[in-house]
Amino acid sequence: TKTVELANYRPTDFVLERVDLTFELDPTNTKVDARLIFHRRDGADPGAPLVLDGDELTLSGLLLDQNEVPAGQYDATPQSLTIRNLPEAVPFEITVTTFINPEANTQLMGLYRTNGVYCTQCEAEGFRRITYFPDRPDVLAPYTITIIADKATNPLLLSNGNFLGGGNYDEGRHFAAWFDPHPKPSYLFALVAGDLGVVEDTFTTMSGRDVALKIYVEHGKEPRAAYAMDALKRSMKWDEERFGREYDLDIFMIVAVSDFNMGAMENKGLNVFNDKYVLADPETATDQDYANIEAIIAHEYFHNWTGNRITCRDWFQLCLKEGLTVYRDHEFSADMRSRAVKRIAEVRHLKSEQFPEDAGPLAHPVRPTKYREINNFYTTTVYEKGSEVTRMIATLLGAEGFKKGMDLYFERHDGDAATVEDFVKCFEDANGRDLSQFSLWYHQAGTPMVSASGAYDPAAATFTLSLEQMIPATPGQSAKEPMHIPLSFALILDNGSTATPTAVAGGEVTGDVLHLTERKQTFMFSGISSRPVLSLNRGFSAPINLHLDRSTDDLVHIAHHDSDLVARWQALNDLILPVLMESARDVRDGGTVTCPPAVISALIEIAGNDALEPAFRAQVLALPSEADIARELGSNNDPDAIHTARTTVLTAVADAGRPVFQHLFDTMENGAGFSPDAASAGRRALRNSALGYLTYAEQSPVRAAEAFASADNMTDLVQALSVLAHRFPDAEEADAALGAFVTRFDDNPLVIDKWLSVQATIPGAGALDRVKALMENRHFVASNPNRVRALVGSFAFSNPTGFNRADGEGYRFLAERILAIDPKNPQLAARLLTSMRSWRSLEPVRADHARAALLTIDRSVQLSSDVRDIVDRMLK
Numbered sequence: 067t068k069t070v071e072l073a074n075y076r077p078t079d080f081v082l083e084r085v086d087l088t089f090e091l092d093p094t095n096t097k098v099d100a101r102l103i104f105h106r107r108d109g110a111d112p113g114a115p116l117v118l119d120g121d122e123l124t125l126s127g128l129l130l131d132q133n134e135v136p137a138g139q140y141d142a143t144p145q146s147l148t149i150r151n152l153p154e155a156v157p158f159e160i161t162v163t164t165f166i167n168p169e170a171n172t173q174l175m176g177l178y179r180t181n182g183v184y185c186t187q188c189e190a191e192g193f194r195r196i197t198y199f200p201d202r203p204d205v206l207a208p209y210t211i212t213i214i215a216d217k218a219t220n221p222l223l224l225s226n227g228n229f230l231g232g233g234n235y236d237e238g239r240h241f242a243a244w245f246d247p248h249p250k251p252s253y254l255f256a257l258v259a260g261d262l263g264v265v266e267d268t269f270t271t272m273s274g275r276d277v278a279l280k281i282y283v284e285h286g287k288e289p290r291a292a293y294a295m296d297a298l299k300r301s302m303k304w305d306e307e308r309f310g311r312e313y314d315l316d317i318f319m320i321v322a323v324s325d326f327n328m329g330a331m332e333n334k335g336l337n338v339f340n341d342k343y344v345l346a347d348p349e350t351a352t353d354q355d356y357a358n359i360e361a362i363i364a365h366e367y368f369h370n371w372t373g374n375r376i377t378c379r380d381w382f383q384l385c386l387k388e389g390l391t392v393y394r395d396h397e398f399s400a401d402m403r404s405r406a407v408k409r410i411a412e413v414r415h416l417k418s419e420q421f422p423e424d425a426g427p428l429a430h431p432v433r434p435t436k437y438r439e440i441n442n443f444y445t446t447t448v449y450e451k452g453s454e455v456t457r458m459i460a461t462l463l464g465a466e467g468f469k470k471g472m473d474l475y476f477e478r479h480d481g482d483a484a485t486v487e488d489f490v491k492c493f494e495d496a497n498g499r500d501l502s503q504f505s506l507w508y509h510q511a512g513t514p515m516v517s518a519s520g521a522y523d524p525a526a527a528t529f530t531l532s533l534e535q536m537i538p539a540t541p542g543q544s545a546k547e548p549m550h551i552p553l554s555f556a557l558i559l560d561n562g563s564t565a566t567p568t569a570v571a572g573g574e575v576t577g578d579v580l581h582l583t584e585r586k587q588t589f590m591f592s593g594i595s596s597r598p599v600l601s602l603n604r605g606f607s608a609p610i611n612l613h614l615d616r617s618t619d620d621l622v623h624i625a626h627h628d629s630d631l632v633a634r635w636q637a638l639n640d641l642i643l644p645v646l647m648e649s650a651r652d653v654r655d656g657g658t659v660t661c662p663p664a665v666i667s668a669l670i671e672i673a674g675n676d677a678l679e680p681a682f683r684a685q686v687l688a689l690p691s692e693a694d695i696a697r698e699l700g701s702n703n704d705p706d707a708i709h710t711a712r713t714t715v716l717t718a719v720a721d722a723g724r725p726v727f728q729h730l731f732d733t734m735e736n737g738a739g740f741s742p743d744a745a746s747a748g749r750r751a752l753r754n755s756a757l758g759y760l761t762y763a764e765q766s767p768v769r770a771a772e773a774f775a776s777a778d779n780m781t782d783l784v785q786a787l788s789v790l791a792h793r794f795p796d797a798e799e800a801d802a803a804l805g806a807f808v809t810r811f812d813d814n815p816l817v818i819d820k821w822l823s824v825q826a827t828i829p830g831a832g833a834l835d836r837v838k839a840l841m842e843n844r845h846f847v848a849s850n851p852n853r854v855r856a857l858v859g860s861f862a863f864s865n866p867t868g869f870n871r872a873d874g875e876g877y878r879f880l881a882e883r884i885l886a887i888d889p890k891n892p893q894l895a896a897r898l899l900t901s902m903r904s905w906r907s908l909e910p911v912r913a914d915h916a917r918a919a920l921l922t923i924d925r926s927v928q929l930s931s932d933v934r935d936i937v938d939r940m941l942k
């Protein structure tokens with residue numbers, strides 16, 4: 067495959083005016099007629115041919131203005147259709163006929179079948195697997211769709227836009243026609259046909275229009291779509307209130323399908339979802355499932371404006387829609403739930419997923435400049451770091467300035483295929499600011515490192531803060547320019563009050579934000595009458611690694627007094643992380659672990675402080691993960707040593723805090739009746755956290771077995787199951803619980819996924835044999851992405867000791883799986899392979915095994931472009 071470069075972008079020679087598609091659905095032989103009306107673009111070369119994209123297509127018919135095109139006038143290959151001698155000045159119509167096989171489409175790109183339902187996935191380049199087409203996001207047109215299918219098996223025929231009409235056709239077939247008046251690129255096309263149940267509701271928009279809302283699920287699962295419907299209505303309302311965005315069709319549909327490569331897809335008016343992000347009830351969904359459903363329903367809905375009404379000029383601009391839309395869904399969840407707890411969860415996620423990507427061989431800018439396979443750029447860097455960049459714009463400009471920029475963006479670019487530059491320019495123009503240095507966040511990869519040190523001069527009553535930034539080298543970018551880094555700060559005074567004074571020298575401070583713009587910069591604050599404690603990067607205002615030496619006492623002071631809860635969590639994290647790192651080194655080098663009592667008592671004090679919300683305390687008690695410790699250590703990692711060290715520290719906390727944990731376990735019950743709201747979920751989280759610690763203290767499975775038996779919701783049930791399986795894998799109680807669980811949820815694949823994940827993540831070398839055995843289990847379906855992610859994905863991504871077995875068997879197993887999956891579903895295979903992105907930071911023996919496994923993949927001759935691209939970058 068060849069590399070696509072941003073620098074080579076140029077508009078098409080032909081403008082697409084209208085699209086008219088007719089599908090005659092058949093499981094193995096679907097006929098697609100595409101009527102496309104084009105005209106030659108002003109100024110385009112009058113002799114230029116029309117070149118359309120294809121992927122595994124065969125041309126069955128080609129008309130130009132309803133006349134057959136002579137053989138000499140076109141060339142068709144599976145990848146392209148080139149037509150020459152087209153009119154210079156007048157519009158013309160091309161009719162392309164193709165036949166495709168939805169049943170055989172295991173890539174799940176284009177038109178495929180899942181559980182008897184026809185569905186499509188076209189982003190990024192799936193439409194070209196349906197018909198020959200200018201399959202790129204800057205080609206926008208209104209679509210008319212006609213679907214013809216067997217009526218008995220496909221009572222439902224859906225596509226984008228508004229319903230035009232339908233009726234009986236012939237021989238038991240019927241048809242439906244849809245029209246989408248909003249010009250859109252092909253990646254937003256969708257078609258669904260089949261026999262599904264529906265949940266219906268309506269939403270009245272801010273201008274008083276009624277919109278029909280429909281969520282389609284398998285028959286019998288309708289009650290489990292109620293929460294998704296509620297989340298949808300709240301999303302629609304919120305986007306009107308917060309961003310002034312109103313929905314623009316008469317109907318909004320969501321379809322849940324069980325075979326899907328991604329989380330969900332924002333097709334215009336017809337979102338298609340992975341069923342795990344639609345279906346929920348207390349018996350089968352955890353609090354995390356509810357939160358995910360709320361966030362993803364919102365995310366896809368918000369794309370209607372940020373992505374669909376304003377789309378991307380080319381795929382290099384992916385963050386234009388994704389980073390912005392993630393920011394919007396984060397803000398939505400923050401408004402629906404606890405803002406601070408949501409922010410802490412985001413920071414944890416960013417550090418555990420995006421920071422390792424940015425520090426390894428797959429690092430790339432938020433706005434890349436080249437790619438070999440666009441499917442591999444749906445990354446946490448584009449999504450989550452992209453969201454952080456948007457958040458920093460809001461921090462720099464303030465809420466009002468940010469809103470002015472967003473309003474201008476919607477006004478100026480509605481209907482456009484836009485670029486990141488267009489987006490940034492709106493904020494510049496609306497605020498009279500120059501954001502050129504800030505824009506480096508889009509262009510320079512790597513997590514900036516900021517080193518900070520403070521000095522207090524009692525005689526002069528001044529506090530001096532010295533800052534230095536360094537951006538590490540990343541693939542293709544060895545030298546970096548200093549960035550504009552907004553650092554929220556506070557000085558926490560003796561009496562516990564929080565001050566944000568204006569600097570008298572050294573640089574710009576707006577509100578509580580320091581603007582670090584130079585490589586080195588020193589800010590001075592005056593009139594500080596006693597030694598302050600510096601709280602920096604509060605709220606995680608910039609996605610950086612911060613190095614700031616502070617004493618245990620100072621961090622404890624912040625943990626108790628900062629007015630920002632995120633900063634309090636961060637301070638506790640900064641207290642415990644060095645302890646965990648030091649312990650891991652000690653264990654690796656044959657030493658023993660010591661835990662400073664002051665750190666432990668700070669944690670326990672916060673955990674027991676009833677003035678703080680339970681969800682926050684649960685976050686504090688969820689100590690940095692083994693992966694977090696490995697990331698911070700950075701090199702020569704021994705996952706077994708990290709596991710032992712962390713377990714030892716957890717046990718020390720458990721022993722010291724036992725009465726507090728007992729109290730929390732006894733008092734954090736929610737009482738009768740389940741509610742998925744954030745406050746109830748927080749109490750469950752804290753109680754389950756207490757259960758985990760008590761089990762460390764008691765060294766017995768009895769309490770968890772009782773919790774398993776008495777659980778009345780999936781959150782408590784699966785937590786108890788994890789404690790049993792992970793701590794006491796050989797105990798009878800663990801066996802019994804795993805058995806009871808699978809029997810009870812035998813007919814629910816989404817719950818079976820939890821059962822697979824729990825077992826795939828049992829620590830230790832024994833996990834691999836369990837995973838292999840589970841692959842033979844009748845519940846494991848190798849063609850279903852959710853099952854594969856639950857078993858193989860959980861093992862590779864979330865079982866550090868099991869996957870990184872010292873003998874390298876974990877890596878060899880993954881390589882085998884990837885080579886087996888790749889011919890059927892390359893996207894899934896490539897995604898699984900990214901679990902090895904930090905292989906170079908392993909200790910030498912494991913790193914050698916990892917490299918050998920990667921080389922096995924590398925040597926395979928038949929790799930997809932997806933896996934080829936990842937393995938090449940990982941070995942470079």
Ligand code: DPP
Pocket residue numbers: 189328329330331332365366369388
């Ligand atoms: N469906 C994916 C998302 O919404 C890709 N657009 O992020």
Ligand code: ZN
Pocket residue numbers: 365369387388391
């Ligand atoms: Zn998205």
